[in-house]
Structure formats: structure tokens, C-alpha cells
Amino acid sequence: MNKGNILGMRDSFFVELLRIFKNDKNTFLISADNGAPTMDLISDLEGQFLNVGIAEQQMVAMACGLALEGKSVWFYAIDPFVTIRCLEFVKLDMCAMNLPITALGVGSGYSYDNMGPTHHAVGNIATMRPWPNLTIYSPSDNIIASALAYISYEDRRPHYIKFDRTTPVNLYENKPVNINHGLIHTKSGNQVCIISTGRMVHNAVKVAEKLDKEGVSTGVVDLFRLKPINSALLLEILTNYQKIVTYEEDYLIGGMGSAVAEILVDNGIFKHFLRIGQKDAFVYDLGGREIIWKRLGLDAESVKEKILHWLT
Amino acid sequence: MNKLAPLEHIELKLKANWVRRKVLQMAVKAKSGHVTTAFSLTELLLTLYEGGVLKYRLDNSKWSGRDRFILSEGQAAIGIYPILADVGFFPMQYLDNFLGENSTLGVHSEPHTPGIEVLTGSLGHGLGIASGMAYVAKLDNISKEERLIMCLTGDGELCEGSNWEAFITIQSRNLDNIVLVVNRNHHFTIGRTDSIITQRDVCLDPLTSKLESFGFEVRLVPGHSFPKLFSVFADIRTRNIEKPLAIIADTVKGNGSSYIADKRFWHYRVPQGHELQHVETDLENEKLQLEKEYLILGGKHE
Numbered sequence: 001m002n003k004g005n006i007l008g009m010r011d012s013f014f015v016e017l018l019r020i021f022k023n024d025k026n027t028f029l030i031s032a033d034n035g036a037p038t039m040d041l042i043s044d045l046e047g048q049f050l051n052v053g054i055a056e057q058q059m060v061a062m063a064c065g066l067a068l069e070g071k072s073v074w075f076y077a078i079d080p081f082v083t084i085r086c087l088e089f090v091k092l093d094m095c096a097m098n099l100p101i102t103a104l105g106v107g108s109g110y111s112y113d114n115m116g117p118t119h120h121a122v123g124n125i126a127t128m129r130p131w132p133n134l135t136i137y138s139p140s141d142n143i144i145a146s147a148l149a150y151i152s153y154e155d156r157r158p159h160y161i162k163f164d165r166t167t168p169v170n171l172y173e174n175k176p177v178n179i180n181h182g183l184i185h186t187k188s189g190n191q192v193c194i195i196s197t198g199r200m201v202h203n204a205v206k207v208a209e210k211l212d213k214e215g216v217s218t219g220v221v222d223l224f225r226l227k228p229i230n231s232a233l234l235l236e237i238l239t240n241y242q243k244i245v246t247y248e249e250d251y252l253i254g255g256m257g258s259a260v261a262e263i264l265v266d267n268g269i270f271k272h273f274l275r276i277g278q279k280d281a282f283v284y285d286l287g288g289r290e291i292i293w294k295r296l297g298l299d300a301e302s303v304k305e306k307i308l309h310w311l312t
Numbered sequence: 313m314n315k316l317a318p319l320e321h322i323e324l325k326l327k328a329n330w331v332r333r334k335v336l337q338m339a340v341k342a343k344s345g346h347v348t349t350a351f352s353l354t355e356l357l358l359t360l361y362e363g364g365v366l367k368y369r370l371d372n373s374k375w376s377g378r379d380r381f382i383l384s385e386g387q388a389a390i391g392i393y394p395i396l397a398d399v400g401f402f403p404m405q406y407l408d409n410f411l412g413e414n415s416t417l418g419v420h421s422e423p424h425t426p427g428i429e430v431l432t433g434s435l436g437h438g439l440g441i442a443s444g445m446a447y448v449a450k451l452d453n454i455s456k457e458e459r460l461i462m463c464l465t466g467d468g469e470l471c472e473g474s475n476w477e478a479f480i481t482i483q484s485r486n487l488d489n490i491v492l493v494v495n496r497n498h499h500f501t502i503g504r505t506d507s508i509i510t511q512r513d514v515c516l517d518p519l520t521s522k523l524e525s526f527g528f529e530v531r532l533v534p535g536h537s538f539p540k541l542f543s544v545f546a547d548i549r550t551r552n553i554e555k556p557l558a559i560i561a562d563t564v565k566g567n568g569s570s571y572i573a574d575k576r577f578w579h580y581r582v583p584q585g586h587e588l589q590h591v592e593t594d595l596e597n598e599k600l601q602l603e604k605e606y607l608i609l610g611g612k613h614e
Contacts, residue, residue: 019475047451050485058477065444068430088434090473093441096431097423 001177004177007038009145010163012037016149017074021048027153028066031175032059032077034106041078055197056081060089060101060105061191067099072153078112079105079121079162083128088162093165095131100156104163108251109196111165115287121162126254128160129142131229136227137161140201140257143172144224147179164199171201171222182225185237189219192307194240197223197256203293206300208249214308231263245307251299252277274310278305316539322606324538327362328354329599332568333588334394334407336591339582342411344419348566348578349466350391352497356464356561359541361395365406365548366462370400373426379447381460382429384438385495386420386464387580389428393417401427404482436472437461439492443478446487449464458491464493468500476526482556483527491548492528492558494519495535497539501579512576528558535561561578569594 013065018041021027029042031041034052043049052058056077061243075082082105083184084091094101105121112119128136139145147165152159154285177184187208196204200287201222208218221237223229237246244264246257257275264273293299297306316324331354337513339345355518360366369375383392390410397404402425408442409415415471420433420532431440442463449459465475466554482490496519498505503512523530533544542561564573565579571590583591607613 048367050447050481052477052481055477055480056482057436057474058443061437061474061478062444062481064430065441065446066435066448068441068445069445071448089440091429092434093437134399137315236388262437 001184007142007167008163008165009139009142009167010036010104010165013026013104013149013161013163014042014143014144016146017153020149020153021045022152024072026071028063028071028073030059030063030073030075032056032075034077037195043263047141055068056086057089060086060103061093063101064089064097064099067101068097068153070102072156074102074104074152076104077105079107079124080119080120081105081305083121083124083160087127088145090128090134091131094158095133096135098157100158102152102161103160106165108162108164109200110283110289110292111199113292114286115140116284120283123254123279124162124251125226125256126258127252129254129259132156134160134227135225137225138198139163139172139224140222140282141167141172141196143177144171144179147177151179156254162198166199168202171205174247181233182223182228182230182312183234184222184224187218187220188221188240189217189218190240192243192245192311193219193238194245194247195223195256195260196247197220197226198249200247200298203298203300203303204247206304210300210304211307216308216311223256223260226259229259231267234260234263235269238269238271239245239272243311245272245274245276247303248278249293251279251280274307276306314541316396318607319606319611320609322602323536323611324355324358324362326599326602326606328358328489329568329602330396331358331391331398331597333595334597336595338393338407338410338587340584340588341408343582344411345390345582346387346419346500346580347390347582348572349388349497351383351497351568352574353388353391353495354568355536355538355541356493356495357392357395359538359545360497360591361399363545365545366460368427370498371610376387379428380442380461382423382438382442382461382463383468384432384463385435386432386455388464388466389419389421392421392427393425396425396427399421405586421502433470433555435466436474438465439475439478442490443481443485443487446482446490447485448489449489450485454489460491460548461487461489462491462493463515466496467496467498467505468514469495470494470516470519471514477556478527485557488528488554490556492556493524494558494560495563496560498574498593499565500578501580502576504576506510513591523558523560527555529553529555530549530558530560531561532560534556535563536567555573560574568598
């Protein structure tokens, strides 16, 4: 059985973070009253963990104070609550002072499907993307998530990592992956390239396989580092393709598709370009993530149809 | 900290008068700056930096043995700059370039300025940051005698909920190495903080019992009296009560000139024209009076 099915990407991250914490007592994790079985071992490390209660602004401000005194700090809660809830603290106390603090948000996109607009992690990329000094990661599997524990430790600057609740399979098990590249050419093709991030990379691979069967050779790029985007490598990969699609579980305004569009425009790349994402609406639909995807036209079958329609 | 001798007291009052005149001059030249906030803090900040309260080193503003002082009400920066220059953190000429090209002295305090710890200006950030610094001192077994974490907030600033989030951490972890100083100058930008007279006002009271209920030892002090200020800070390293300390300094927004003192709408206005003449005259008269008293007490001409 693939280990991705047992542990989520957050858990893979915490397993590695625990190793780091045991080796370096100058590390610290703050939680706003969120836990995880894999986090418990860190929570028990004396002088390296604190629960501030349900108080996200305090979580970030305290992280700032700890970091100013020399600690490497991570803070953790559900994705909307480490971002939008305490955004100004992230902007000023973490990014503007360029401190070694990492925001860990669990539940990307519609991970918390039935919990409604309060817990849906959409709009976060657009919200977090502008802030200088911040590096943003959206891993697609546990292999990348594990590596990010070390990246966020060694690179003493602000980071934001958004984890999905689930990892269907590990995309990069036993495959050479260079995390420093910030993106992976997950699947090759020569006509259409689908760029995606996080959990949706798995869907993108499905869409690409469907399109291949329809006679459209389709590749996939996993954009797991959303800021800064490795635009040189991305553009190099895109030279192999005629048409470009971005596919994300987020609003079209300011998200990953917007970021890619900015790079294409700024570099004078005027290929056919389609952004697929969520319409401008709040989601109150229940029944699970697959239902939400279907209603938003973000499931693999709908996306395949959308791309085929666009190609004709 | 020394007991305040009469002559020393007059010298400090003269210094406060100089700080206010300097603040006014900087604000007028730059056409910007929170003059009345600065005027409410002059004696308090002088006590901290020139009355032997805070530990710092001029040759290394990041010296690890220093006390951490966080000016959470960042708009008061114009009030601390003359004092930081006076004690020697940076040359006095820097004050003449307040808000100017290549200056580090902005409207709000920024960490590039020697003597300033953190970026503030958006209110309600300082105390949470202080709690992190205080927690590290606790983890490292550094006593409050060795290192104090002091955070100065405005009174209006306490409306920010993040302060109350920080109070819960401070109480839960009993961070008794924290000294919260509240500049109780009774005014927001447009409203009062102590009474509901108009629709612009918000009442923070009873502030003392609120802070006590959040686990603080609370002290009240008249914020423009050097002897009282010296006294309230005298034992902050050695006090036996194992609670965080809150000092509420009762101050007057715009203190030093009756023309702008305790009046609405002077939060972010720089006096000009006849207004400026009024304020300058008030400060000049105070200076002449203090110089007379200084000579009577045996002070020497400069």
C-alpha cells in the first residue's frame, strides 16, 4: 500500500519536523489550538511548543517575538486561520521584518468540504502572494511535503505552506525530484500543458491521461512553489507545448492561474491560454469535495470536456 | 535609579521642554507627525531612557543584555527620536531630516532606526511580540532583574482585540518579566477613551480592574511627574509579586501647551500659523520659567 494513503502531507511534514526539533532546540512550534497525531510528539518537547489557544493574531505576533530572540518558528492551524484571519500580522510581524517563521495551513481548497465558507481555503493564494520576502509552497504529495520541513528550516526567511488534508498517492515515490526547482514536469506531452498545484495536480494527471486517449498529447506541470515561481524553468518547459491550461481549486482572481498569466504576459509569450478555476461565488454545497468539484466544473471529466471544447 | 534631587528635577523638566520644542520643530518642518501623542509621552520616555530605568548599550543597540522596549503605539515615534538622539543612539542632525530622503526616522517606528526594536504603527501588535520575547527569556532562565520586556501601548490601542489575546498568553504562562505601560492620554483619533460624551467616544474603564482580572499587578502613576514616574519604576526588576506588571500612566494628550492639550481633533494635526505661535509661546514661557528656577537652585549658565 502506498504510504500516501496512510499519512497526509501535513503528517509527513511533521514527522520530518520532529527530527529537526530533536536536533535543534532553538526551534519552536505554536498552535492556535489545532493538533494532529504526528504533531503530538512535537507538542511534548519541553520548551519547543506552545498552544496559544484560539488566538491567531497572538500566534503570529508571538512567533515574531520568538524569532526576534533567535528561534526558528512554525505556526499551525487550519489554512484560512493562518492566512486571512491574521493577515496583517503575517504581513508586518513576519514578512516585513523578514523573520524565520513558517505558517503551516492544513486544508487547502475544499479539503474541509462540508465545513462551509468559514473553513474553505480559497482566496488564500491571492491573499498571500503580494507580500515581499514570503515563499509560498503548495505540495502535491508527501515526498514534497517531507522535503519542505528541511527547506523551511534551512532557509531562514518567512514561508507559507498550504497542505491538503489528503494525498491520494505519492506522485514522486522513488523519482528524482529537485525541490529547489520549485516545479516538476510531472507528465510529458507536446500539445497541451496543464499547470496545477497541490491536490489538483492529481486531477490534472487524470485529465491529461483522458486527453491523451482523445488524441491530444497533454503534459502536466506541478507548480508546488507558488512564490517565487521558477519562471525560467516554466517557460523552458512550455516551449514544448502549443497551448497552456491552468487548473486550480481556487478563485480565478489572483490565484495560481493569474500568477502564470503574469509570467506569460511579462515574457511576451502569447500562446493560447485557458484558466480553469472556481467561479466568483461562495460554496455552501454539501455532500463532499467531489460534489463541490462537479458543481464547480472542476472534476477531471468536466475539465477534460472544457479543454476539448476550447481546443475545437 | 537615583533619588531625584531638586536641581536634577529642573534639568529633567528643561529636557522635557527641549524634547517638546524639538518634536514641534520636526513636525512643522516635515508637515507631519503626531505631536500631541508625543507631548503626552515626554516625561515617561525620558524617565525610561534618561532616568536609569531601561538597560541599553549605545555601541550595540542589539546587545543581548539589553531590556526589550517595544513602542507599540508606533505613531509616538516622533516623541522618542529626540530622546534616542539625546542619549546617543544616533547623531542629533538626524532629527533635522525627519521623514526626509534617506532618513530612517519615519512617522511610525521602524526597526532600521538604532534603538528601535520592531516595526509598529498598526496598533495591537507590540504586546504579542513582547510575549514571545518574554517567553524566550523564561525558557533561557533569564530573570526579570537581568532583562525586562517592556511594551508601551496607547490607551485607545487597547481596543484592538489582539492585546486581549496577548493578555491570555501572558497570564497563562505568567510572564512576570513583562511590563506593560499604558499611555492613558484619554483620547483616540476622534474620540475620548474615558467617557461617553459624543458618538465618537468609547469608554475603556474600568481599565484597572480589567487588567487585574487578566492577572496583572496594576499601578497608576501621574504620567507627567518625574518624581512619581521615578518612584513607580524604581522596583520593577526586584518586586516580589510574581505577576506581569501594568503601569497606567495618566497623561494629557498635547501636554505642554494649553492650546492643544486635552482637545479633540489634534491627534494628527501639526499646528500652523497662529496655532503654532500659541504652542511655541507656551513652550517658550515654560522654558524661561524653568531656567529661572534652575538658576535660583544654583544651576549654572550653559
